[in-house]
Amino acid sequence: MAEAQAQQRGGYADDGPATAEGGVRLEVDGEIATITLARPEKRNAQTFATWSALARIGESLPEQVRVVVVKGEGPSFSAGIDLRMFTPEGVPGQGSFGSAAKSDGADFEQRIRQAQAGFLWLRRPEIVSIAAVQGHAIGAGFQLALSCDLRIVADDVSFCMKEPALGLVPDLTGTKPLVELVGLAKAIDICLTARTVHADEAMRIGLAERVVAGGDLDQAVREKVAQLLSTNRDAAVATKRLLQGAQARTLEEQSVAEGIEQAARIKALFG
Numbered sequence: 001m002a003e004a005q006a007q008q009r010g011g012y013a014d015d016g017p018a019t020a021e022g023g024v025r026l027e028v029d030g031e032i033a034t035i036t037l038a039r040p041e042k043r044n045a046q047t048f049a050t051w052s053a054l055a056r057i058g059e060s061l062p063e064q065v066r067v068v069v070v071k072g073e074g075p076s077f078s079a080g081i082d083l084r085m086f087t088p089e090g091v092p093g094q095g096s097f098g099s100a101a102k103s104d105g106a107d108f109e110q111r112i113r114q115a116q117a118g119f120l121w122l123r124r125p126e127i128v129s130i131a132a133v134q135g136h137a138i139g140a141g142f143q144l145a146l147s148c149d150l151r152i153v154a155d156d157v158s159f160c161m162k163e164p165a166l167g168l169v170p171d172l173t174g175t176k177p178l179v180e181l182v183g184l185a186k187a188i189d190i191c192l193t194a195r196t197v198h199a200d201e202a203m204r205i206g207l208a209e210r211v212v213a214g215g216d217l218d219q220a221v222r223e224k225v226a227q228l229l230s231t232n233r234d235a236a237v238a239t240k241r242l243l244q245g246a247q248a249r250t251l252e253e254q255s256v257a258e259g260i261e262q263a264a265r266i267k268a269l270f271g
């Protein structure tokens with residue numbers, strides 16, 4: 001309840017230990033929620049606590065929110081998974097990959113599913129999510145940016161899907177949006193070489209909607225948020241639903257879906 005009130009006020013809301021431990025901050029200002037990865041001294045490295053904090057934000061997001069901005073404090077958006085996960089000691093209270101390897105495989109798959117929940121909700125039709133990305137977006141950081149609908153980036157951005165170089169696969173929901181954005185060949189190139197994609201290429205291949213100078217990133221995001229909030233809310237939700245379903249439907253099916261959505265809009269507006 002106190003959390004909800006803090007969110008309604010638009011102030012800083014720290015929703016308990018998971019959020020604090022995850023290094024994630026949430027601020028809600030009317031229709032806009034801003035999620036900040038707030039561990040700049042560790043380049044916003046992510047842990048399981050980060051992912052549970054993100055999932056909890058998704059579960060408790062106030063209904064009035066239409067736009068969610070995801071950003072990182074400091075020079076890097078996020079340097080990916082906390083490398084302590086690769087050490088025998090792991091992250092205090094969260095274990096390590098070494099301990100996970102000794103456990104039942106099904107348990108670990110379940111843990112991955114829970115982590116993915118922190119990313120998946122950013123695609124909901126009810127919101128538009130924008131990643132504001134500066135500096136490094138590596139591994140889990142790249143995937144967090146990919147889990148948003150739009151990416152506005154600073155000119156120093158460097159995306160890198162480092163997982164294959166570490167013997168892993170990208171498993172935080174990033175593979176599908178990457179393929180959809182850049183195509184299969186380019187996604188294979190980017191992931192299987194673990195190379196860096198800089199701002200000019202990100203713009204050219206459709207990873208980024210806009211590139212701006214680092215100092216202009218916040219302003220560019222504010223402009224996009226204002227544009228997004230300028231349209232009718234229910235029409236925006238219905239249109240996003242249509243666009244998200246388009247690839248999986250035939251043209252005929254999509255046309256039918258458009259008709260169904262439009263009939264509902266007309267009824268709501270003029271019925």
Ligand code: CAA
Pocket residue numbers: 041042043045046075076079080081082083084136138139140141162163166168169171172
């Ligand atoms: N985990 C934990 N700590 C990290 C970190 C990470 N991923 N990335 C950076 N840090 C820490 C550094 O250890 C350093 O801490 P100290 O000051 O205590 O020494 C601090 O953040 C600053 O780091 P740098 O001095 O290295 O900063 P930089 O600006 O010179 O370099 C960087 C930034 C290029 C991101 C570099 O830190 C780096 O290469 N980090 C590791 C990136 C990485 O390999 N991430 C894993 C990706 S794979 C993934 O995410 C897998 C998955 O989902 C399963």
